[in-house]
Each structure stands twice: as structure tokens, then as C-alpha cells.
Amino acid sequence: MKEVTRRVPADEPPPLPENAKLKSIGKPVSRLDGIEKVTGRARYTFDVQLPGMLWGKWVTSPLPHARIKSIDTSAAERAPGVRAVHVLERVLSTAQLRDPKAEKGNRYPTVRYAGQPIAAIAADNPRAAEAAARLIKVEYEPQAHVTGIEEAMKENAPRVFPGPTEQPATAGGGGAPPGLPQKGNVRGPDTKPRGVGPRGDVAQGFRESEVVVEAEYRTQVQTHVPMEPHGIVADWRDEGLTLYASTQYLGSVRDEAAEHFDLPKSKVRVISDFTGGGFGAKYGIGNFGLLAIHLSRKARAPVRMILDRRDEHVSGGHRPNSIQRLKLGAKRDGTLVALQLQAYGSGGVAGGAGVGFAHSTLYDCPNVHVEQYDVFTNTGPCAAFRAPGQVQGMFGLEQAVDELAEKLGMDPLTLREKIDISGTDDCLARAHERRVGAERFGWSKRRPAGSDKGAIKRGMGVAQSQWLYLVHRNAACEVRVMGDGSVEAFSGTQDIGTGTRTILAQVVAEEFGLRPEEVGSHIGDSRYPGGPASGGSRVTSSLTPAARNAAWRCARELATRLAPVLDANADDIVFAGGKVMVKGKASTAMPFREAVKKARFQEISHRAERRDDYEGYMAVTPDMSISRHGIGGVQFAEVEVDTETGIVKVVRMVAVHDCGRPINPKLTESQIFGGVIQGVSYALYEERHLDAASGHQLNANVDQYKIVGSREVPNIEVILLEQLGAQSSTDARGVAEPANVATAAAVANAFYNATGKRIRTLPMTPANVL
Numbered sequence: 023m024k025e026v027t028r029r030v031p032a033d034e035p036p037p038l039p040e041n042a043k044l045k046s047i048g049k050p051v052s053r054l055d056g057i058e059k060v061t062g063r064a065r066y067t068f069d070v071q072l073p074g075m076l077w078g079k080w081v082t083s084p085l086p087h088a089r090i091k092s093i094d095t096s097a098a099e100r101a102p103g104v105r106a107v108h109v110l111e112r113v114l115s116t117a118q119l120r121d122p123k124a125e126k127g128n129r130y131p132t133v134r135y136a137g138q139p140i141a142a143i144a145a146d147n148p149r150a151a152e153a154a155a156r157l158i159k160v161e162y163e164p165q166a167h168v169t170g171i172e173e174a175m176k177e178n179a180p181r182v183f184p185g186p187t188e189q190p191a192t193a194g195g196g197g198a199p200p201g202l203p204q205k206g207n208v209r210g211p212d213t214k215p216r217g218v219g220p221r222g223d224v225a226q227g228f229r230e231s232e233v234v235v236e237a238e239y240r241t242q243v244q245t246h247v248p249m250e251p252h253g254i255v256a257d258w259r260d261e262g263l264t265l266y267a268s269t270q271y272l273g274s275v276r277d278e279a280a281e282h283f284d285l286p287k288s289k290v291r292v293i294s295d296f297t298g299g300g301f302g303a304k305y306g307i308g309n310f311g312l313l314a315i316h317l318s319r320k321a322r323a324p325v326r327m328i329l330d331r332r333d334e335h336v337s338g339g340h341r342p343n344s345i346q347r348l349k350l351g352a353k354r355d356g357t358l359v360a361l362q363l364q365a366y367g368s369g370g371v372a373g374g375a376g377v378g379f380a381h382s383t384l385y386d387c388p389n390v391h392v393e394q395y396d397v398f399t400n401t402g403p404c405a406a407f408r409a410p411g412q413v414q415g416m417f418g419l420e421q422a423v424d425e426l427a428e429k430l431g432m433d434p435l436t437l438r439e440k441i442d443i444s445g446t447d448d449c450l451a452r453a454h455e456r457r458v459g460a461e462r463f464g465w466s467k468r469r470p471a472g473s474d475k476g477a478i479k480r481g482m483g484v485a486q487s488q489w490l491y492l493v494h495r496n497a498a499c500e501v502r503v504m505g506d507g508s509v510e511a512f513s514g515t516q517d518i519g520t521g522t523r524t525i526l527a528q529v530v531a532e533e534f535g536l537r538p539e540e541v542g543s544h545i546g547d548s549r550y551p552g553g554p555a556s557g558g559s560r561v562t563s564s565l566t567p568a569a570r571n572a573a574w575r576c577a578r579e580l581a582t583r584l585a586p587v588l589d590a591n592a593d594d595i596v597f598a599g600g601k602v603m604v605k606g607k608a609s610t611a612m613p614f615r616e617a618v619k620k621a622r623f624q625e626i627s628h629r630a631e632r633r634d635d636y637e638g639y640m641a642v643t644p645d646m647s648i649s650r651h652g653i654g655g656v657q658f659a660e661v662e663v664d665t666e667t668g669i670v671k672v673v674r675m676v677a678v679h680d681c682g683r684p685i686n687p688k689l690t691e692s693q694i695f696g697g698v699i700q701g702v703s704y705a706l707y708e709e710r711h712l713d714a715a716s717g718h719q720l721n722a723n724v725d726q727y728k729i730v731g732s733r734e735v736p737n738i739e740v741i742l743l744e745q746l747g748a749q750s751s752t753d754a755r756g757v758a759e760p761a762n763v764a765t766a767a768a769v770a771n772a773f774y775n776a777t778g779k780r781i782r783t784l785p786m787t788p789a790n791v792l
């Protein structure tokens with residue numbers, strides 16, 4: 023791969039050599055906290071127990087749309103064991119949303135989906151809380167509701183939000199800007215996904231096209247199903263508020279709690295030792311968090327509010343569904359001439375159901391017009407979900423490209439070679455990934471569509487993946503070297519399961535010539551320097567440069583302090599193999615701790631931040647910037663379809679992804695395994711089923727909401743493409759989201775190759791494929 027050159031700022035360390043020359047970075051170290059996790063010693067929010075802690079239980083609406091006339095909590099308040107009752111005066115559509123303005127005049131928020139929280143109880147034990155919750159009497163004035171996307175789009179459909187001012191902002195991560203026009207339940211169009219506007223003239227483009235493919239694709243609602251549901255333990259004291267949170271971003275929990283309760287941020291502390299998954303739905307305080315804080319303040323005791331599985335499915339967030347009408351026009355030689363997309367998606371009571379930005383950015387095409395619409399329905403709010411938008415959008419786009427290749431009589435890889443957006447290092451990465459992946463996968467053995475004559479048919483497919491290289495601006499880390507030789511790193515970030523503590527330790531250890539387990543790696547406390555959000559695939563690319571820069575500064579100061587001890591120049595002192603020595607003089611080697619003790623100091627500490635003030639970054643929000651480089655990959659799938667039963671099995675996948683520098687190849691690969699597995703699950707099984715009459719989800723539990731099981735996981739081979747010089751002092755980029763983007767499309771293309779039949783509706787259940 024071509025290396026990208028970067029000017030190194032004076033206060034940053036020199037570029038790292040390739041991983042082969044390093045001792046800690048780039049090694050497949052097992053999670054340092056792995057034993058704690060698998061033995062159950064790791065404390066998740068679900069496990070937090072505090073002296074005098076009360077159990078919270080919320081009450082939700084059984085109706086999908088209603089005005090609340092009255093709420094009587096008196097019986098509940100008198101019930102045994104009850105310590106506090108609170109009625110929610112406003113409802114956050116998702117963690118990131120503010121209450122709609124029009125609710126101001128009403129005493130109670132309007133109910134807009136079945137399962138919407140209304141009030142909550144704090145009691146001495148869970149049984150008392152549940153019993154009391156049943157004693158809260160709510161008088162409803164039911165209103166007409168609509169839960170299906172197509173029904174909601176009809177002219178005479180019941181209105182989910184009567185007026186535009188009530189409609190919520192974007193939550194799904196689709197990127198729709200505020201202030202779009204709306205008609206009925208439909209808001210839009212957003213014609214500039216991620217700020218990329220239309221170009222050229224599509225009508226003219228289609229007139230010039232020699233080959234056109236046109237189809238409608240549909241994707242389902244997928245719920246997040248993290249292992250640990252959403253939850254908070256709130257402890258309100260006069261001296262300040264402490265929140266134990268299952269979260270993707272400590273900072274968002276602190277800031278929203280401070281804002282809602284009018285507290286200075288310094289009075290809110292958020293602790294998260296471990297978070298059992300999030301996938302995009304775990305930001306901010308949430309309705310359960312608001313309720314827990316209110317109850318803790320009233321009861322003057324810590325209150326635990328953890329969603330149960332039903333609530334997790336219904337109100338914890340989901341990936342919006344979509345109806346995508348897509349049209350591609352090309353010349354006989356494969357040159358793309360026109361691309362048109364009209365996409366509708368529903369995120370229930372939240373917006374942001376766009377199907378991504380790949381249509382405007384992945385391929386070279388002079389005429390592009392994209393329209394994305396939000397359709398509001400009386401169902402729970404969507405939330406960002408692992409590469410929001412791109413996963414749905416690529417299912418359509420990458421099948422359309424496959425279809426175009428077939429019409430043109432071209433290999434799908436050759437067509438992509440031709441139409442890939444040119445002149446970027448992303449395009450070089452994709453070309454490399456296609457080559458390496460095709461070789462490993464055995465793409466040359468792919469046969470024409472529908473070659474197998476029996477009932478069981480095999481086929482091969484490919485699809486590309488694209489995501490943004492995001493940076494958490496000014497993500498900070500502090501490194502300390504104590505006088506006894508211990509080294510510790512601190513960052514107010516969290517681990518959603520990816521192994522954040524481990525990579526932090528690896529990067530710091532490298533600068534001191536230590537082993538990762540010799541570095542204290544501290545995260546999960548908002549009192550540490552503000553670290554990155556675990557979202558947007560940005561922890562590794564944001565945290566590791568800050569950590570390396572801080573460690574490098576400490577190591578330089580340490581060398582200065584050790585110079586007199588070793589009778590050498592600071593510049594000649596090296597840290598390697600757990601020892602300190604003078605360059606080229608092995609006889610001077612001294613164990614690290616021993617040497618530090620001889621230097622006789624109390625503590626050295628430095629703090630550094632993730633720099634993004636050099637060329638190639640664009641700040642998009644106060645805490646996020648986007649690099650001009652992207653991240654992505656190519657995935658190959660082989661499927662086996664039983665055409666008698668309609669059962670689709672993904673036999674194997676090869677996933678080739680770029681990652682900048684893999685800080686820990688084992689954890690990097692693990693993210694890609696996870697992305698592919700979640701992608702297979704989305705492609706074949708997952709789907710929210712609603713009862714239109716009552717608005718209730720019928721499969722709101724893990725025994726009814728089918729996700730992929732271990733026997734259904736294909737054989738997955740991951741190949742990492744290392745790119746050095748990629749815009750930071752560690753060269754790390756993310757992989758988590760792109761790993762999930764191409765899978766469903768690759769599987770669908772393989773299905774076509776097996777059967778000669780296009781699958782345009784997800785999931786690929788027997789009902790949808792036969």
C-alpha cells in the first residue's frame with residue numbers, strides 16, 4: 023500500500039515503525055480483563071449493588087397513541103416497601119433528543135407508542151416495586167394510531183405528530199438535517215446525506231444510459247439486543263450525583279444529567295466499569311436514567327433502573343426499516359452515468375431513518391440524485407445502529423451493482439474496479455482488498471447464476487463496505503510514572519466490549535519498553551480526562567494517539583531524570599525489554615523499576631489530546647471530526663440454499679478490511695468477526711414483528727426475536743490491510759462499523775448466484791425467499 027505522509031507536530035512522537043519492529047503494539051494480546059469477564063467478576067451496571075439501594079420499576083403505556091387524562095399514584099405510594107414515585111413530565115424520544123416543544127402546554131406527555139414510559143416506582147425490593155407499579159392508575163384518551171410504514175404514508179393516516187414543531191430531531195444516525203418539510207407522517211426529502219448534495223442531471227443521465235437496472239429493496243426493523251440491557255444506578259447526594267451507567271459515552275450521560283437537573287457538570291460523576299454492548303443505542307441519560315435520578319432525589323437513596331428484555335426491545339432503540347427505489351444507468355463499458363434513489367424509512371417516533379451516504383460517495387457517477395424520507399409511526403424510537411444507514415443502503419446498492427455487472431456480462435469485481443471513486447487512498451484500499459480477498463476466497467471458482475441442478479444450491483457473492491474515519495476531537499489521556507516505577511494511564515472513556523483497557527495499556531507500555539500487563543489502565547470514570555465515545559468506530563483512532571503522546575512525553579521527561587543516574591545523555595537512554603539502558607551499552611541495563619527508584623522523584627505526569635488540527639480533517643461537531651480518508655473493506659460470501667425448505671445457510675465468508683495500524687490484531691479481528699456475525703443475523707433472521715391492532719411488539723424477547731446462533735455462524739476468515747502514516751501518531755483507524763456494512767449484500771448476491779433469483783426483501787427467511 024502507498025503510505026500517506028503526515029507532518030509530525032513538534033510536541034508529538036516520531037512515526038512508529040511497522041508492527042513487526044514493535045514489542046507491545048501490534049501484538050495479539052488477549053484482553054487484560056478477559057478473566058474478570060468470563061468468571062463473572064467484572065462489574066457491569068447490572069451488577070452494581072450499593073448500600074441501601076432501591077429497585078426501580080417503570081410503568082409503560084399499553085396503548086400505542088393516547089392523551090393521558092389523569093394519573094393517580096396514591097395507592098402505589100401507600101404500598102408496602104415503596105420509597106418514591108415519580109411521574110415523567112417529559113419523554114426523551116431517544117437519549118439524544120430534547121422533548122418536543124408542543125408538550126409544554128400539557129400536564130403529561132402524549133403517549134406515542136405502546137411501551138412508552140410514564141412513571142416509575144422505587145421500592146426496597148423488586149417484588150414490592152413491581153406490585154406497586156400495578157397500582158398506578160392512568161386514565162387514557164385513546165387516539166388513532168398507525169404502526170406500518172406504508173399505512174403511515176397514506177394521506178388519511180392517523181398523525182403521529184400533529185404539527186411539525188412537535189417532531190423530534192434525528193436519532194437514527196441517518197443524518198437528516200433539522201427543518202425538513204413534512205406532509206402527514208412523512209418528513210423530507212433529505213437530498214444531502216452527510217452533506218453530500220445531488221450532482222449533474224439524472225434525467226439526462228438516464229437518457230444517455232445504455233443499460234439500466236431498477237428495483238425496489240426492503241429492509242426490516244432490527245433491534246439492538248445487547249447482552250446487557252440499558253440501565254443506570256443513580257445516587258443523588260447533597261454533594262453531587264453519581265451515576266453508574268451502561269453506556270457508550272460517559273460524557274453524554276454526565277452532560278445530559280447536568281442539563282436536565284440543572285447541575286454543574288463538576289457535580290455529576292459517571293462510572294462505567296464494563297458495558298455489555300451497545301451498538302449505537304446507548305448514549306445519553308435515557309428515560310430510565312431521568313426516572314432513576316428523580317427517584318433517588320426523592321427517596322434520598324441510590325436507585326437502580328435496568329430495562330427488562332421487553333422494554334429493551336421496545337424502547338431501547340432499533341435500526342429503522344426501509345423501502346428503497348433505486349435506479350442505476352451505465353454505458354456498455356460499465357461507466358456509471360446516473361444513479362437515483364428514493365428511500366423511505368421509519369424509526370418510529372424518532373427521525374433519522376436515512377439509508378446512508380454510499381450512493382453519493384462510493385462510486386464515480388456524474389449524475390446522482392438521492393431523496394431520503396422519515397416516516398413517523400406509533401412505535402418506539404430508532405437509534406443509531408452499527409453503521410447507521412449504510413447497512414440498509416448497501417443491501418440495495420451493492421445488489422444493483424451486481425445486477426448491472428450481470429447485464430453487462432462483466433465480473434462484479436471488474437465492474438467495481440471500473441466505477442470505484444477514483445483518486446483516493448480508499449479506492450486503492452478497496453482495489454487491494456478485492457485482489458487479496460478474491461484470491462483467498464477462490465473467487466475464480468464462481469460459476470454462472472443457478473448452476474446447481476439439485477434442490478440444494480451453492481453460490482458466491484461479493485459486496486463492498488464503506489464508513490467514515492471519525493475522530494473524537496481532543497480525546498484526552500493522562501499518563502503517570504510514579505516514583506516506585508509503576509506506570510498508569512487514565513482516560514474517561516469506556517469499554518463496550520471491544521477491549522479498550524487492553525489497547526490503552528499496549529500503547530503506553532510500548533513507550534516504556536514494558537509489557538501491557540505492567541501498565542495500570544484506567545477507564546470508566548468521568549473524573550478522568552475526557553475520553554472518546556465508544557461509537558462511530560472512533561475509540562482506537564482517538565484514544566491511542568492521545569495515550570501514545572502522553573506516554574512519550576512522560577518517557578522523555580523520565581529519560582531526563584535518569585540521565586544522571588546512568589551517567590548519559592537523556593537522548594541516549596532507551597527503554598526496552600523491561601529495562602533501562604544507555605543506547606549501545608548492554609552492560610548499563612537496569613530493571614525499569616529499579617532505575618526509576620534511583621531517580622528519586624515522586625511522580626511524572628503528562629496529559630495529551632487527540633490532535634486533529636492538521637491537514638485532512640474536517641470538524642463536524644464540537645467533539646467529532648471526519649478525516650478525508652475513509653475506512654472500509656470487501657466481503658465475500660458463499661451460501662447454500664435449500665430451495666425446498668427455503669433455508670439459507672451462509673457457509674463461509676472472507677472479510678478483508680483496512681484498519682490503519684492494527685494496535686491489537688486479535689481484538690481488531692474480533693470486531694470484524696462480530697460485524698460479520700451481526701450482518702449474517704440481520705440478513706437471515708432478525709426482524710421485529712408488530713401487532714398492527716394493538717401496536718405491541720410480538721417478539722419482544724430473546725427467545726422470540728431470532729438472532730444468529732453459534733451453529734449458524736459461518737466459517738469466517740478475516741484479513742487485515744495495514745496502512746501506515748495514516749494521520750495520527752499510532753496510525754490506528756476503526757473497523758467496527760464497516761465490518762457490518764457489506765455482509766447482507768454479499769449474502770444476497772451469493773443467494774442470486776446460487777439460485778438465479780434476486781432477494782430484495784430482508785430478512786432471508788423461508789417466507790421471504792420461497
Ligand code: MOS
Nearest residue numbers: 302407408557558
Ligand atoms: Mo455507533 S452506531 O458506532 O454508536
